[in-house]
Amino acid sequence: MVVKRRNRLLSIESICDAALVCIDESGRLTMAELAARLGASPSSVYHHLPGRGAIIEALRERVGATIDSPAVDDPDWMGAISGWMRAYRQAMAAHPNLIPLLIAQPMTSEAGLRSYDRVAGLLAGAGVADADIVPWITALDSFALGSALDLTAPDQPWVVADRADLPALGAAVTAGPAGRRRADTAFELGLAALLAGMSGSAAG
Amino acid sequence: MVVKRRNRLLSIESICDAALVCIDESGRLTMAELAARLGASPSSVYHHLPGRGAIIEALRERVGATIDSPAVDDPDWMGAISGWMRAYRQAMAAHPNLIPLLIAQPMTSEAGLRSYDRVAGLLAGAGVADADIVPWITALDSFALGSALDLTAPDQPWVVADRADLPALGAAVTAGPAGRRRADTAFELGLAALLAGMSGSAAG
DNA sequence: ACCTGAACACCGTTCAAGT
DNA sequence: ACCTGAACACCGTTCAAGT
Numbered sequence: 001m002v003v004k005r006r007n008r009l010l011s012i013e014s015i016c017d018a019a020l021v022c023i024d025e026s027g028r029l030t031m032a033e034l035a036a037r038l039g040a041s042p043s044s045v046y047h048h049l050p051g052r053g054a055i056i057e058a059l060r061e062r063v064g065a066t067i068d069s070p071a072v073d074d075p076d077w078m079g080a081i082s083g084w085m086r087a088y089r090q091a092m093a094a095h096p097n098l099i100p101l102l103i104a105q106p107m108t109s110e111a112g113l114r115s116y117d118r119v120a121g122l123l124a125g126a127g128v129a130d131a132d133i134v135p136w137i138t139a140l141d142s143f144a145l146g147s148a149l150d151l152t153a154p155d156q157p158w159v160v161a162d163r164a165d166l167p168a169l170g171a172a173v174t175a176g177p178a179g180r181r182r183a184d185t186a187f188e189l190g191l192a193a194l195l196a197g198m199s200g201s202a203a204g
Numbered sequence: 205m206v207v208k209r210r211n212r213l214l215s216i217e218s219i220c221d222a223a224l225v226c227i228d229e230s231g232r233l234t235m236a237e238l239a240a241r242l243g244a245s246p247s248s249v250y251h252h253l254p255g256r257g258a259i260i261e262a263l264r265e266r267v268g269a270t271i272d273s274p275a276v277d278d279p280d281w282m283g284a285i286s287g288w289m290r291a292y293r294q295a296m297a298a299h300p301n302l303i304p305l306l307i308a309q310p311m312t313s314e315a316g317l318r319s320y321d322r323v324a325g326l327l328a329g330a331g332v333a334d335a336d337i338v339p340w341i342t343a344l345d346s347f348a349l350g351s352a353l354d355l356t357a358p359d360q361p362w363v364v365a366d367r368a369d370l371p372a373l374g375a376a377v378t379a380g381p382a383g384r385r386r387a388d389t390a391f392e393l394g395l396a397a398l399l400a401g402m403s404g405s406a407a408g
Numbered sequence: 409a410c411c412t413g414a415a416c417a418c419c420g421t422t423c424a425a426g427t
Numbered sequence: 428a429c430c431t432g433a434a435c436a437c438c439g440t441t442c443a444a445g446t
Contacts, residue, residue: 117373134377147346246420
């Protein structure tokens with residue numbers, strides 16, 4: 001039976017909560033800011049987590065845990081993978097300032113591995129050649145990661161106003177969506193194209 | 205007429221050269237290491253570039269300058285865009301340790317803008333709807349960026365040896381390519397799928 | 409067991425002082 | 428003009444000392 005400790009000032013959970021608030025609000029994570037928000041000393045944090053890297057790692061697990069793995073036996077394999085990709089990106093979109101901190105280290109978490117296994121199973125079931133499954137998962141992952149990074153881009157990523165030397169881009173920017181709709185449309189177009197490519201790879 | 209200064213210890217070019225060597229060799233850029241490699245004092249660097257961020261920005265321009273923009277009038281628009289995407293990724297692959305430093309800030313450089321304009325012109329010429337051009341360029345960019353990040357991944361990104369709970373992924377890893385060939389195959393598969401998607405978008 | 413203040417090594421940057 | 432050493436504010440982390 002676990003003895004309930006009383007009056008513990010910090011805990012792994014409260015540290016992660018505060019760290020996420022720091023990142024969301026200030027876009028960065030320093031031990032001093034974190035400790036101030038917790039009403040504790042910076043050195044106190046080290047009694048619960050072995051350092052700043054461990055905090056970021058815990059946040060990766062926390063964000064990854066919110067992403068549902070695709071169902072292995074879903075007959076609509078494209079729908080299953082699409083749902084997973086959208087959940088992945090949505091989880092990132094909830095904390096865009098966290099993205100640069102997560103990609104500084106390798107991405108794979110335990111929850112992510114299970115999702116990859118499910119996707120591998122879906123692709124195998126769809127008829128994709130065994131040797132092509134890892135490359136397709138890699139392509140999906142690269143696109144999801146790049147799309148997540150795109151969410152951190154400014155609303156107007158290309159400044160082309162009054163740039164007569166960039167006529168085609170200027171016209172495209174004027175005609176196309178901007179802000180969040182630009183990012184969303186790009187994600188859906190690219191995802192559909194990748195799924196169609198996998199489907200063709202399975203049929204061929 | 206420009207007066208040739210004699211015995212200048214540092215220059216923007218020598219600083220960028222040394223900074224790139226620092227990043228390639230140690231994976232990071234500190235002013236102390238940079239100065240030591242230059243045989244100068246850290247503060248001396250500030251007489252040529254206004255700080256660490258400016259050095260990274262100069263390196264972004266330097267890397268971007270090595271990427272040929274696609275030809276506007278190429279009748280093979282898929283080939284033109286493919287060549288640009290491969291050049292983009294190859295330039296990044298030459299300095300993988302630089303990638304995390306570049307994506308910490310927004311990507312767009314002056315050379316990049318011209319490339320985007322060329323791609324926009326190629327897509328318009330291919331018949332892609334005006335409103336879809338910016339989303340498609342965004343999708344290409346996200347994929348290129350994610351694929352570049354993938355180059356910094358370890359040779360074996362998913363550790364699935366002796367993991368009976370991940371059967372599909374384990375089989376896929378065994379059957380598929382590893383290391384650089386994994387990344388290359390993924391890039392080519394994804395790129396082909398995105399181009400096919402754009403082509404279908406133009407026809408529809 | 410948990411928390412703290414002081415200390416440490418390191419970081420980017422500034423600036424008065426030299427030549 | 429270019430370069431330097433000293434100084435500054437900040438960073439993550441350690442540790443002996445408290446409770």
